[in-house]
Amino acid sequence: MEPLAKYFALSLPQSVNAQxxxxxxxxxxxxxxxxxxxxxxxxxxxxSLVQESEELGKLDSQLAGSVAKIVEILESVTETSSARSVQGRDVLDYLENFNWNSSKYRLGKxxxxxxxxISNEALTLDGDVRAAYQSYQNAKSNFLAADRKRNGDLSIKSLHEIVKPEHFVLDSENLTxxxxxxxxxxxxxxxxxxxTITQFVIPRSAIEVAHDQEYFLYSVTLFKKYEQDFINQAREQKWHPRTDFVYSEENLNNLRKEFDLSKATEVxxxxxxxxxxxxxxxxxxxxLIHIKVIRVYVESVLRYGLPPQFDYYLVKFDRQNLKNFTKAKKELLAKFGYLGGHGFSNNQSLHEYASLVDTEYEPFVLYExxxx
Structure with missing residues (x-):
């Protein structure tokens, strides 16, 4: 899915006067x-910061994947792209004017x-979403099955709105x-x-109950003793006995309720x-953004040392200039690559050491x- 926008979260030593x-x-x-x-x-x-750096990287990726999955679920359910809102604010505004939530995440910790x-709360909520999505999928599947029964052809659809007592022999010891x-x-x-396909079918007992574009539905009366034989022979003739339907007022009431209940549950x-x-x-x-901010800080301390004297920036690329994202990264590397030492200098070749360098490692703190 195409992003609404992309940002660089960038940290540089104050001494480079980057702004x-x-x-x-x-x-x-x-x-x-x-x-x-x-x-x-x-x-x-x-x-401890080195250990946290690795954990923060994994958590950053996990939460970003969770956000993407939530958007995917929301768009599949609503079939539309709604405005993204974070704590009552537009998502871009939330990021561009980010303030640490010190009342929830006290900086004394x-x-x-x-x-x-931060991670326990977020991952618990992620689990809740996945469970709710599975519950919705089950409810949707049940409704679609009920809908097929209601709107399919006469060989499969529910017959509770079609059959009437006069189409059946009821309360007979011998006939069905x-x-x-x-x-x-x-x-x-x-x-x-x-x-004549089996014995003891009542002559001229076939009653047309209904028809659609594909089938005619008939009720046939015969002796109960030969019911299964009639059903088997009917299948041989490529007719479709509706053995799933047994006439009773209780069954009819239950079938009438099934569709309405499954629809209400799905909704x-x-x-x-x-x-x-x-x-x-x-x-x-x-x-995710709170974790990203901690990650930027931790990595800045590990890269640039103490005391923490760093400038932090967000560089924005909206949908109109996403094509400049890669170009801008190259310009940043050309301008500030020296912060990573000679291995990142444009004029130096890594030669045989190239395989030892983490290709995702940047010469300064930069996250997308x-x-x-």
Missing amino acids: EWLENELNGGKVPLYNLKVPDFQIGTLD SIIDLVRL SVLVAVPKNLVKEFKDSYE KSKNDLIRLTKTAYSEIFAA INIV
């Missing part, structure tokens, strides 16, 4: 630039505690009535032979899912944010 160049030179000064507000966190030891708190759906091209053959589970996915998008996206 003027980013505003005026990056992509010819044609990409919007925002300051990303990253608070100072309780750092702990550098060893350690980074590991913040990560655990069998419903048979006969293809239109076999009606004449049926009328000529139904009385309720769908509405519940839509409400939950909208809430989940808001909360999990907010969690896709808004879907």
Whole structure:
């Protein structure tokens, strides 16, 4: 799915004075630039930051996948692209004017505690969405089955709105009535032979109950002793005995209720899912950005050292200039690649060391944010 927008989350040492160049030179000064507000966190030891860095990378990817799945579910259920909202604000506005939620995630906590708190809430909500989606899929499947019974042809559809008491022999010890759906091209053959395909079929007992474009539905009366033999012979003739239908008022009432109940269940589970996915998008996206901010901070400390003196930016690419995304990244690497040492210099060749370099590793702190 094409993103609504893409961003670079970028961290650079204050000493490089990057803002003027980013505003005026990056992509010819044609990409919007925002300051990303990253608070100072309780750092702990550098060893703990290294461990957190790896965990943050996995969690970042997991939450981004969760957000994408929620959007996929929401669009499949609503069949439309609705405006993305995060905590009552447009999603782009939320990101571009991000403020750390200090009332929910107190900055006095350690980074590991913040990560655990944010991730547990988000992943629990992700599980709730997946369970609700499965529940909706089951309800939808049940409704479609009921709908096929209601709107299919006479060989498969529910007959509760079609049959009437006069189409059956009721309360007889010896006689029974069998419903048979006969293809239109076999009606004449049926009328000529139904009385003789087995013993003790009541002559001239076939009653036309209904017909559609494909079938005529008949009720045939015979002795109960020969019911199964009649059914077997009817199938041999390529008729369709409706053995799934037994006439009783209780059955009829249950069948009448089935469609309405399955429809009501499908509608309720769908509405519940839509409400939950909208809430989940808001909360999990907010969690994702909080994790992204922690990740930018942790990686900045590991890359640039202490004390934390970094500038943080968001570089925006909307749908009109997504084509400039790769070009801008190359310009950033050309301008700030020296921060990663000679291995990232345009004038240096990695030669035999190339395989040792992480191809996803950037010479400065740079992460992508896709808004879907």
